[in-house]
Amino acid sequence: MISIHAFILIPILTAFLIPIFGRQFPKLHLGWVVLPVPILLFSFFVSKIPVISANKAITGSVAWIRALDLHFAVYLDGLSLIFTLLITGIGSLVVLYSIFYLSKEKESLSHFYTYLLLFMGAMLGVVLSDNLMVLYLFWELTSISSFLLIAFWFRRKKSRYGAQKSFLITVGGGIAMLVGFIMLQVMTATNSVQEIIAMRDSIQDHELFVPSLVLILLGAFTKSAQFPFHIWLPDAMEAPTPVSAYLHSATMVKAGLFLVARFTPVFxxxxxxxxxxxxxxxxxxxxxxxxxxxxxxxxxxxxxxxxxxxxxxxxxxxxxxxxxxxxxxxxxxxxxxxxxxxxxxxxxxxxxxxxxxxxxxxxxxxxxxxxxxxxxxxxxxxxxxxxxxxxxxxxxxxxxxxxxxxxxxxxxxxxxxxxxxxxxxxxxxxxxxxxxxxxxxxxxxxxxxxxxxxxxxxxxxxxxxxxxxxxxxxxxxxxxxxxxxxxxxxxxxxxxxxxxxxxxxxxxxxxxxxxxxxxxxxxxxxxxxxxxxxxxxxxxxxxxxxxxxxxxxxxxxxxxxxxxxxxxGYQWILAASESGSKKATDRYMTGFLPNYLYYIFGFLLLMVGGTLFLSGSIAFDPSNDASVSLYEGVFVGIMSIAVVGILFAKSRMTATLLNGLLGYSIAVFFVLFRAPDLALTQLVVETVTTVLFLLCFYHLPEWSKEDRSWKVRFPKIIISIGMGALTVLIALSVQGNKLFESISSYFEDSYELAGGRNIVNSILGDFRAFDTMLEVVVLFIAGIGVYTLVKLKAPQGGDKIERK
Amino acid sequence: MRENDIILQTVSKVAVFIILTFGVYLFLSGHHNPGGGFIGGLTLSSAFVLLYIAFDVESVNAGIPLNYKMVAAVGVLIAICTGMGSLLFGSAFLSQSSAYFNLPVFGKTGFATVTLFESGVALGVVGVVITIMVSISEDV
Amino acid sequence: METIITLLIGVLVSVATYLLLSKNVIRVVLGSAILSHAIHLLLITMGGLKKGGVPILGGKVETYVDALPQALILTAIVISFAVTAFFLVLMYRTYQSVGTDNLHEMRGTNDE
Structure with a gap:
């Protein structure tokens, strides 16, 4: 019986077509387009009455994610049939009513009907799902569509307030319900409601039985506006009246009742x-x-x-x-x-x-x-x-x-x-x-x-x-x-x-x-x-x-x-949590980049350095090192001097040139380390980067002196030296501890495997081509980003209009 | 401001061609020798950068009327589409293959789909690098 | 050789960190550029230095140096170029609209 699945999905799929219809036929009241959908569904479910009244249930299942026991399983029995008839029947009447209630000229009907159909599909999904996770999915979808419908007149402050309130409360309850569902799943090792009902006797004494019961009820109570969660329903009345008639009286609020009825055989x-x-x-x-x-x-x-x-x-x-x-x-x-x-x-x-x-x-x-x-x-x-x-x-x-x-x-x-x-x-x-x-x-x-x-x-x-x-x-x-x-x-x-x-x-x-x-x-x-x-x-x-x-x-x-x-009370909690989290966040979110870097580096030093020390994995074994020639020693010296020189450079130009020197020296090292591809790339990139720096200096002022007081410099020096030392320790320990065989020998068959003699290039173009492809994409994104940053300047005062 | 650029401009006119040739060579030789899409692309773009330095943006743009954003986009597309190509032959995404042919002039010549992929990479690199350079230079 | 290079990496990382913690935006960008230099060196050092021939088949040598770090670095060089370019443009565009290149003064603009 795949057809029931289709009937759940029809409203949702139609919902996506509604905006297209709205654009194609601007003169038509969209309600007339929508109306056949619930009527069709209603007649379908009516046609199932003879089967259901003979006490048969219609079931069907489509595998979704097998590994997670997630099946789009439907179960149509008497209980679901009542709800489906209400959803589609009242739905038809509400759509008909809305055609006369909402004016075509003033309201954004394509939004309205999209949300309404989305809701209809979600609600059908709730009452027909046999799988707990799918049920939860549709359950939250009803909350979302309800939120959108309450906020339909989103220019009104009260609409937004009501929408937010209903959303916070029902989704909060929904999450509690999800936890309850997961507990049920843990107890029974199945996601199917019917199987859980069959296992009722074996789970009753489980220690999670009562907690899961309470959590699932939380979901039902919030949705069905039971005391003390009822406060969202009056504010939800900001929605257009057809919505109130449909969601907030006849159908959605009854989802909680449905849940209680469905789980009565269990609990x-x-x-x-x-x-x-x-x-x-x-x-x-x-x-x-x-x-x-x-x-x-x-x-x-x-x-x-x-x-x-x-x-x-x-x-x-x-x-x-x-x-x-x-x-x-x-x-x-x-x-x-x-x-x-x-x-x-x-x-x-x-x-x-x-x-x-x-x-x-x-x-x-x-x-x-x-x-x-x-x-x-x-x-x-x-x-x-x-x-x-x-x-x-x-x-x-x-x-x-x-x-x-x-x-x-x-x-x-x-x-x-x-x-x-x-x-x-x-x-x-x-x-x-x-x-x-x-x-x-x-x-x-x-x-x-x-x-x-x-x-x-x-x-x-x-x-x-x-x-x-x-x-x-x-x-x-x-x-x-x-x-x-x-x-x-x-x-x-x-x-x-x-x-x-x-x-x-x-x-x-x-x-x-x-x-x-x-x-x-x-x-x-x-x-x-x-x-x-x-x-x-x-x-x-x-x-x-x-x-x-x-x-x-x-x-x-x-x-x-x-x-x-x-x-x-609700407003107080909301305000208090907002101001409380703002206070807490403001305490460490200073808006000053170095502060954030201090947190990051500090955390890194503590966690990685601490792990290194506590696990005792620091090792130093220079016996395997390659020899050092004089030239190499000279280059290491040059680089060290150049890099420290950057710290003391008076002008940004000197610093940039020193950075370029650094880059070229690394290119030389790449040559010495048998990496011609890298050396070539590094040479070119370094040149282009230097040009880039100089270009951008045109737009930036000469750099100012840093704060030289020890109060500022001391933590900087400590963290910097710490980071340097940590890197050295990690690098030496890696060289000292050989835990695994290198996988690189695999790539040495590149000629047989990829038809290329250049191993590096074969890795880039064949073995790991996915990386390279995505890298080009990243490069492209960066390029577009630069272009956009430069070209698209908001007109003066532009964002003020936006904020209104 | 441009009077002193005679030497630079004269040298550039020659150097650019050498660099361009070298770039193409690097790109093509990447399969068996040092080189490849990235290096080739970067070298090609450095030739363009030299042109932009020696001459001004307007005259170079007039001489080479290319939309480099399009070049970059085309490059990315080629890189992705050649990956898709292998799907048509039933292999995994981005599988490459190669074959040898005897051509009249070149003799035994190897062709590899990886070259197509690399050309996408090279075009992407050229497009992006020059887009970045030109947009900054024009932003005055 | 590895030990010496590792020590050099340590110096590079220290300087890069110091620069990153600066208030001036150019110093921060330079810091990130130097940090990527350091990481490139670190990567190639991890693969072992001068342990064989150039990783191009068909030569006279029997063993090759590790090609995998080289491929990784090649990718990293290009990406770090893109990132540096983006940083630079971001910085000068920020300077143009905020009017300062000092990170300390940039914070708390009432754009929140």
Whole structure:
């Protein structure tokens, strides 16, 4: 099944073609070019439903780097299928929506759609990969594309801030996750997720089991914006609304949930996993909804509501993982219902939250503001948008006849089951779950109502709005209408979804429970007068009361002053690390070249010299030396005098000529040492170099005297003599210790091997031709560098414009 | 400023040709005797440098209208492409081979692909050295 | 012979290091040029000196000196020429735009 690989790569490949399309057809809105891609993918994945619902998984693998056990392995089961359908389905709707939302004239659409497609491919890769490393690769690619999309309006400071924040937090978590993956790999010696799941029992007592669990959860929590990492999501709302609808509500933030679901068969049943996932989840659920109520910006409100809903699903996954404690049994089957509820809510949330984001986008587009303090009375002006928002919000609040009601009831069932667990000391702490969940739901109800009532009802104040409100064009309404249709349809026909998508996913997450009675429940809207229904009624009544008395109790938010918020903490850490590293760096990065050379030479002396001494490898054996003739002695003397003379030269001209003398003497030595090629080259190069020096002196002033104080000179002399002595010691030791046979005799067959009698040249042109080729390239680069330095002078004040 | 250069210029006119010939000789003899691409290239470029010293940049450029950056680039390309050439015959990148032919005038003459490679090296060296020299001289 | 050359290399390296640590840019460039001279000598000395004939086959001699260091040095000479040229141009272009040839004065230009 290579085709699935292709479907992951299609969006990524198309992404690269988008800029070309944009240039070729400047009159076309690029969205129309992009739209077929997600639709095609969606229909492909829909066509796989029959196979998957028969509890088969589609797998395929393409070897990538065999030595590292890196295979581009895909695994399409029920769980991945839900996600792929969400990614491609919502993706299609978002692209359609964006065609009307983003104007062709004002926005750089080729960037937008390139990033969006990149994201789509990356996200598909995350949910389909079976190989840990490939999964990680796509995981980070989603972070990168999310970063690019948030910073789409990069001229806004807040966009850049939000992009950086989300990037730092999600990639930080991603790196933790990578470490966790590596630990898993160490434990199991495989990178395949399915193989790891099969090995579950053998790794449970491994000492790395819990650390890897915690690290992988870090990745999931940062991505899914769980407390205390949730702070990036509200700032990510600086992205264009289609992006918020797509990435930051329906898909990317759910990657963390996917990861938790995928690894539940591995880690589920472990107490740490249970407490972390359900505890963090339920608290995030409460905190998100509680904070959402105080928001004035509709998009920020939706962001916090997303955080809250993600927390809800996270806690459900946590509660459900208890079912794996002590193996599958009919007693614990009731706990599995939490996971079922999580999956169901996952789909529901994507429908109503996607719709709500698009509605907020429509309001923003039509009115020019998203501030609930300015909005009001839009009902008569935007009736369709109002209807859609009622559907979305009521579903989010958990009211019938919308799908949110069903999953909310199942959520209540799951948390009510929690105190009855006899494991993980839930009998004492378990009662907290229904209480927190209930309080959180009240706030959820309140903010859902705020969206409807504060925006569309109440007094209409034209003077506070920037534009004349008007109903959105049909194209813009189309996507939310489709989503809202699903919201209602899923309420009436939930069991269809359950049969074709949720059941296979359940079998994938909890394979041991497969085919057990009551594992896949029948979803029904009416289940008698039970505690869940009473809770819902309580939520509605208390919600309405609290909403109308908001101004009396909103002082409660003053208990959490801005100064102590997590956001401030994040900013403080960022600022402190910046200034701290600047201080530390400034201490040694003086900007003065000799200082750096002191570090380098000092380090060299200590490390190499120290090693030489400690290993006792200093040796001196002159017995093998060649004889010295008088002339050679004279030349050595001349060179020593010349080189020391450079130090005392008054003018740079003298110094340069002395350097030339040095070069020519070396050429003579090359002759004496039987190296005619070198002698010739050295002669010519020395001549050219000297000319070069003289040419450049034209542009440089006469050299000034160096600082002659001993304070400056003394360390210089010490280091210089040290370097000289170290070189001598190394050279003598090398000559004194013959450790290996010389490889040079091989080259003496150059005539047979390379057809050349000149061994040196054969080495250059044949044996080591690669070196020579690259050397010519280096030479060329240096030449181009010189040319560029000389010719390309920035116009005066040029870089000031650049910096703006 | 140019009046005193008569001797230098007269000598240069002769010397340049000697150096150029010597450079070509060095380049060609590199296979079996001292010499080769680098040395040949450097010697050739030193002849040009002498020309630039004896005469001024403008008149030399007028006499030899070569774009030395192009020369360098062509040299690098030749060096890389001859390496690629061996791939066509199924050998490793940059493998060289040689053969002997009996030519009417020259007698038994050896040809080696290494000479092509070396010509790339030589051109590269000539191009780069003169590019450097000329750009500095022109930067006044 | 090797020992004497090695000592000469030591002197060259010392002087080169001393020059590299200077404030004046020309001294630094000269230092790097001398350092490459020293290293070329070092390389050829490592291969053993005068241990045979010129490394060109077909002569009357039986043994040849080590050809490998020679090939390495040939490469190094050309590269060090390129590097020196680049250094020099970099230095004088810096002088033209910054207005000083003193490394101490160059630092802390507010171009960061």
């Amino acid at each position: 589920g049943g472990e107490a740490t996993w249970f407490w972390l996932v359900s505890g963090v989840g339920i608290f995030t659920m409460f905190w998100g909804s509680f904070t959402a109520v105080r928001q004035n910006d509709l998009k920020a409100l939706l962001a916090y509501s997303t955080i809250s809903q993600l927390g809800l699903m996270m806690s459900l996954f946590g509660l459900g993982s208890a079912a794996l404690q002590g193996g599958a049994s009919t007693n614990s089957i009731i706990y599995t219902q939490a996971i079922f509820a999580a999956l169901f809510h996952l789909v529901n949330h994507a429908t109503f939250k996607g719709a709500l984001f698009m509605i907020v986008g429509i309001v923003d587009h039509g009115v020019g503001t998203r501030d609930v303090r300015k909005l009001g009375g839009l009902l008569s002006l935007m009736p369709i948008t109002f209807t859609l928002s009622v559907i979305g919000s009521f579903s989010m609040a958990g009211l019938p006849p919308f799908n949110g009601f069903l999953s909310k009831e199942m959520f209540f069932t799951a948390v009510l089951n929690a105190p009855e667990m006899s494991i993980f000391s839930m009998d004492t702490w378990g009662l907290l779950f229904p209480i927190i969940a209930w309080i959180g739901s009240i706030f959820t109800f309140i903010y859902s109502m705020i969206i409807v009532f504060r925006t569309f009802l109440g007094p209409y104040r034209r003077e506070r709005l920037e534009k004349d409100p008007h109903e959105a064009p049909i194209g813009m309404l189309l996507s939310p209408i489709v989503l809202c249709t699903f919201v209602i349809l899923l309420f009436f026909f939930p069991n269809l979804l359950s049969k074709y998508l949720l059941a296979p996913a359940m079998n994938g997450i909890l394979p041991t429970y497969q085919n057990m009675e009551g594992f896949i429940p029948k979803i029904s809207a009416w289940h008698g007068f039970n505690l869940e229904l009473l809770m819902t009624a309580g939520v509605v009544i208390l919600g309405i009361v609290l909403m109308n008395t908001y101004r009396f109790w909103n002082v409660i938010y003053d208990l959490f002053p801005e100064k102590l918020s997590l956001d401030r």
